Amino acid sequence: MTTETSAEIADPSLAREAEPLVQRLVNDRAASKLAAGDPTLWGADAEQEAAARLSWTTLHETSRGLLAEIDALRAELHEEGLHRVVLAGMGGSSLAPEVITATAETSMVVLDTTDPGQVADALEGELDRTVVVVSSKSGTTVETDCHRRIFEKAFSEEGIDPARRMIVVTDPGSPLQELAEESGYRKVFAADPNVGGRYSALSAFGLVPAGLAGADIAGLLDDAAAAYPALASDDESNPAVRLSAALAAAHGNGAEKVVFADSGSGIVGFSDWVEQLIAESTGKSGTGLLPVPVENVEASGFATAGGDATPVAIGPPDGTAAISTQGPLGGMMLLWEFATALAGRLIGINPFDQPDVEAAKEAARSLLDGPAGGPIATPAVVDGSIEVHPSGDWLSPGVGTVAEALRALITAAPSSGYLAVQAYLDRLDDASISVLRSELARRSGLQTTFGWGPRFLHSTGQYHKGGHQNGVFLQVTGDPGSDLDVPGRPYTLAGLQRAQALGDGQVLAQQNRPVLRLHLTDRAAGLVELVKAVQDLRAAG
CATH class of the missing domain: 3.40.50.10490 (Glucose-6-phosphate isomerase like protein; domain 1)
Known part of the structure; x- marks a missing residue:
């Protein structure tokens, strides 16, 4: 692993488009002001929030x-x-x-x-x-x-x-x-x-x-401290300045999604961390950058990254990536924090609030007041071990199988939309479901994200409600083999999990986003059937 923290814009066209934004940040002394905790960088509306959120720039010391x-x-x-x-x-x-x-x-x-x-x-x-x-x-x-x-x-x-x-x-x-x-x-x-x-x-x-x-x-902390002087400098070579300018330039040209793949960084799971940082910081006011972590460069490359997405390599430069960032973990964390905050300035949003996160929490709390974490809905279709529960009226009454429901969900996505897979299951025992991300991306032609519920509610959940409103959502829930009481609370863990899925689905549906919930009445059998249904979809293109 390299000891130097860096960001390289490998795509010549993107580098040219980013250059005026680089100059703007340098001329505005944005990096040094950020390092000094200047809350005025994001405008008057964001100043109060920013004033109470900028101590992270010196954590490597404090x-x-x-x-x-x-x-x-x-x-x-x-x-x-x-x-x-x-x-x-x-x-x-x-x-x-x-x-x-x-x-x-x-x-x-x-x-x-x-x-x-x-x-x-x-x-x-x-x-x-x-x-x-x-x-x-x-x-x-x-x-x-x-x-x-x-x-x-x-x-x-x-x-x-x-x-x-x-x-x-x-x-x-x-x-x-x-x-x-x-x-x-x-x-x-x-x-x-x-x-x-x-x-x-x-x-x-x-x-x-x-x-x-x-x-x-x-x-x-040592690695973050080593990266800090360059990140705080008002210089064209500042990697955070160049990275933020590239992301903002791409977004301005319609590339509202950022596809992350590891190209040999030596850092385990970095995309999961940076996913929250970017989605929750930028996904609001109907705009923002949607992170799309993919498995790795070797397995999936950036084949699904089209004109609406910017491919980013985490690690050494990769020939198919428009941007690459590398360095030790402490430096990489500080680099992406600086770059995300600066990108917020360029895009025109407050990178420190999360105005839409609370909606799903409120919906879940209201459902917990009822039995079993919410009303028991009648499925539109039962296909083997899978119940099909669509939101609203977007699903045709003629649909009779899980594969047909999935095809309808994909068709409901608007141009340059995305598909979010949300699994309210066991992240360890049900880990095999994560293969659906790449399979659905390949077959749908859509940028496809995968999140474990309710974990993603504290991450990409903000973008789903506040960012570009072009997503379609696949929820996967399942009957638990057993349940656990929550001492001192009138609900069980399974009841809370159910309420969180239904509550988030309600909020998305209220924003006219198509939501398809597939409930596995038998988790083991249902997962096998779901993978088969995805494989039955005709490959995109």
């Missing part, structure tokens, strides 16, 4: 004080035989530490799901060796609160003091901090409140769980 504290706690835990770290967190609280630990090849269990089977698997680990990091900026994240309650009960039932196994990362004064202090939890890390969740990779939210799991977080 987070240094956490290192000794994390190291001391890790040593203390290891002395007690506590080597297994479970992270309960959503969005920015889980995506950054997951990529940090995966790249460092250290072990950490990530819970960013409401699937009862996946949570049950985490409970079946060695509880006598387990600590739980409960991570939530607001301190009210419903999924994370469920995980905390479930693990507290499990520890108690094993005769373990739950308070000694709970470590909290949250903003100062949050309800979670108050609860942790009242309950005598082992440790509370108060994060910098002036850092938004998706820009928090180098804050306590990224460093505490990754450091406790054994990742080299000091090296991560």
